[in-house]
Amino acid sequence: MNETLQTILQHRSIRSFTNDKITQEQINTIVEAAQMASTSSYMQAYSIIGVTNPQKKEALAQVSGQPYVKDNGHLFIFCADLYRHQIKATEEQLENMKANLENTEHLLVSTIDAALAAQNAAIASESMGLGMCYIGSLRNDIQQVDTILNLPPHVIPLFGMVIGVPAKEPEQKPRLPLEGVYFENEYNRNQDSSLNQFDATIKQYYENRSNNKRIDSWTDQMLRRFQNTMRMDVTPYVESKGFKKR
Amino acid sequence: MNETLQTILQHRSIRSFTNDKITQEQINTIVEAAQMASTSSYMQAYSIIGVTNPQKKEALAQVSGQPYVKDNGHLFIFCADLYRHQIKATEEQLENMKANLENTEHLLVSTIDAALAAQNAAIASESMGLGMCYIGSLRNDIQQVDTILNLPPHVIPLFGMVIGVPAKEPEQKPRLPLEGVYFENEYNRNQDSSLNQFDATIKQYYENRSNNKRIDSWTDQMLRRFQNTMRMDVTPYVESKGFKKR
Numbered sequence: 001m002n003e004t005l006q007t008i009l010q011h012r013s014i015r016s017f018t019n020d021k022i023t024q025e026q027i028n029t030i031v032e033a034a035q036m037a038s039t040s041s042y043m044q045a046y047s048i049i050g051v052t053n054p055q056k057k058e059a060l061a062q063v064s065g066q067p068y069v070k071d072n073g074h075l076f077i078f079c080a081d082l083y084r085h086q087i088k089a090t091e092e093q094l095e096n097m098k099a100n101l102e103n104t105e106h107l108l109v110s111t112i113d114a115a116l117a118a119q120n121a122a123i124a125s126e127s128m129g130l131g132m133c134y135i136g137s138l139r140n141d142i143q144q145v146d147t148i149l150n151l152p153p154h155v156i157p158l159f160g161m162v163i164g165v166p167a168k169e170p171e172q173k174p175r176l177p178l179e180g181v182y183f184e185n186e187y188n189r190n191q192d193s194s195l196n197q198f199d200a201t202i203k204q205y206y207e208n209r210s211n212n213k214r215i216d217s218w219t220d221q222m223l224r225r226f227q228n229t230m231r232m233d234v235t236p237y238v239e240s241k242g243f244k245k246r
Numbered sequence: 247m248n249e250t251l252q253t254i255l256q257h258r259s260i261r262s263f264t265n266d267k268i269t270q271e272q273i274n275t276i277v278e279a280a281q282m283a284s285t286s287s288y289m290q291a292y293s294i295i296g297v298t299n300p301q302k303k304e305a306l307a308q309v310s311g312q313p314y315v316k317d318n319g320h321l322f323i324f325c326a327d328l329y330r331h332q333i334k335a336t337e338e339q340l341e342n343m344k345a346n347l348e349n350t351e352h353l354l355v356s357t358i359d360a361a362l363a364a365q366n367a368a369i370a371s372e373s374m375g376l377g378m379c380y381i382g383s384l385r386n387d388i389q390q391v392d393t394i395l396n397l398p399p400h401v402i403p404l405f406g407m408v409i410g411v412p413a414k415e416p417e418q419k420p421r422l423p424l425e426g427v428y429f430e431n432e433y434n435r436n437q438d439s440s441l442n443q444f445d446a447t448i449k450q451y452y453e454n455r456s457n458n459k460r461i462d463s464w465t466d467q468m469l470r471r472f473q474n475t476m477r478m479d480v481t482p483y484v485e486s487k488g489f490k491k492r
Contacts, residue, residue: 002249002373002374003248003249003250003373004249004250004253004369004370004373005275005279005370005373005374007250008279008282008366008369008370009278009279009282011282011283011284013284028424029251031424031427031428032255032424033251033254033255034427035421035422035424035427036254036255036257036421037257037365037368038257038259038368038379038380040380040382041382041471042419042464042467043468043471044421044422044427046427047427047428047429047433048427048428048429049428049429049430049431049432049433050428050429050430050431051430051431052430052431053431056431079433083435084426084437084441085468085469085471085472086472087437087438087441088441088465088469089469089472093469093473096472096473096474097469097472097473099475099478100471100472100473100474100475100476101472103475103477103478103480103481104480104481104484104490105385105476105477105478105480105481107353108357108385108404108480109382111354111357111358111361112357112361112382112404112405115357115358115361115362115365116361116364116365116368116380118362119283119361119362119365119366119369120254120365120369122283122284122362123250123254123365123366123369124250124251124254127248127249127250127251128248128251133284134284134286134362136286136287136355136358139351139354148432149431149432149433150432150433151433152433152435155433158354158358159358173288175281175282175290176281176290178274178277178278178281180330181277181280181281181290181292181293181294182277182293182294182295182296183293183294183295183296184295184296184297184298185295185296185297185298185299185302185395186295186394186395186396187293187295187325187395187396187397187398187401189329189398191330191333192333195330195333195334218288219334221288222289222331223331223334223335223339223343225287225289225331225346226331226332226335226342226343226346226347227339227342227343227346228342228346229345229346229349230346230351231349231351232345232349232351232492234349234350234351234354235349235350235351235490235492238350244350244481244490246478246481
């Protein structure tokens with residue numbers, strides 16, 4: 001197995017870092033790696049904001065509820081970005097552009113572009129011996145994150161990424177069986193057996209892990225999660241920024 | 247520079263493949279690599295469909311308008327998937343779940359999950375000496391792709407990925423200058439200088455490349471692209487599948 005596959009297959013999210021900051025050279029390498037991901041029709045419809053200001057990091061950690069948003073080697077925020085596509089447009093051009101720019105297609109394009117870039121950043125970091133974790137919990141108060149980062153119209157923050165030197169190496173979390181996510185030629189609606197198999201795996205994983213043992217299955221976690229609404233404010237926020245309006 | 251960074255930084259999209267099919271073992275490795283990407287709150291909210299049936303590949307190539315959707319070593323379709331999260335729900339639970347499942351937050355979660363998995367698949371493929379290209383043009387007729395793959399509610403096809411042994415090695419396409427996508431502490435709205443610099447780079451790239459020389463800048467491409475609406479049917483399709491409804 002080659003080194004790259006080893007890096008990918010050994011992934012675990014790191015939520016505890018030493019005090020070491022990553023160097024400017026490492027930051028540049030990670031961003032360059034992110035930029036080399038594929039991009040839909042060459043749009044490069046994302047931006048990355050590195051947050052170093054302690055007050056801003058503290059405020060973002062408050063939004064997320066996670067101390068490691070403040071305490072890490074570096075914090076990146078990945079944004080879907082259709083702002084720079086209109087910078088040189090005349091007023092009339094901009095009016096014409098909006099119906100296109102603001103449709104669901106371009107919410108998908110910019111979100112996918114940002115995520116592909118982010119995953120390159122994740123793999124690049126891990127290949128250099130660093131650890132990382134995605135921070136979706138910034139969407140606990142997405143408008144607040146927008147304000148902290150001073151985002152213009154047609155730019156929305158999707159998630160953060162913390163990177164640093166791992167202080168702990170947690171166990172690797174199992175995934176659904178391959179046949180539970182990979183189908184041939186058409187969608188397989190009969191997923192009961194792979195879900196049952198996975199629930200058994202997960203119960204064992206939670207029973208055996210060194211920290212934070214519990215009794216739970218994946219199915220129960222998901223049923224609980226989806227019983228109550230969360231982050232309903234993401235919808236009006238995203239619309240207010242000129243995404244998915246049409 | 248480590249092997250993984252070299253793989254990432256050498257990326258170029260491959261649109262022409264030899265007749266070699268990739269092996270089942272390679273397919274499994276690529277899917278396992280995809281599965282090891284981070285996933286929001288352990289949701290694993292995506293599915294991957296491998297298409298081998300020649301009629302289906304032909305039909306998908308028609309939708310995309312690209313012959314390499316038919317002629318490749320393997321074709322994957324990546325879907326945002328919230329279907330399996332409800333399989334074991336009672337009817338009453340399902341009713342409660344929908345407001346949550348169908349909000350914009352979970353369109354973002356599932357789209358991001360699918361894209362992170364896909365980029366792991368891309369890097370894994372390239373690390374094995376294969377070439378790949380994303381196929382966003384499946385969204386030219388997203389309902390048709392849905393029908394071909396027999397997708398249930400709460401599953402939407404986002405993009406395809408073709409993988410295979412490269413028949414040609416195209417030149418690498420330049421990216422925006424680093425300071426054009428990476429900002430510190432807040433968004434930088436003054437992007438004129440990086441866009442001007444990039445437009446100059448791009449003009450030179452198109453003038454010098456061996457195939458398909460042309461005179462064009464990135465800014466002009468983007469202004470043209472966004473002048474006319476495209477894929478407006480993605481909006482009602484996505485809503486009809488129970489995404490971004492609330």
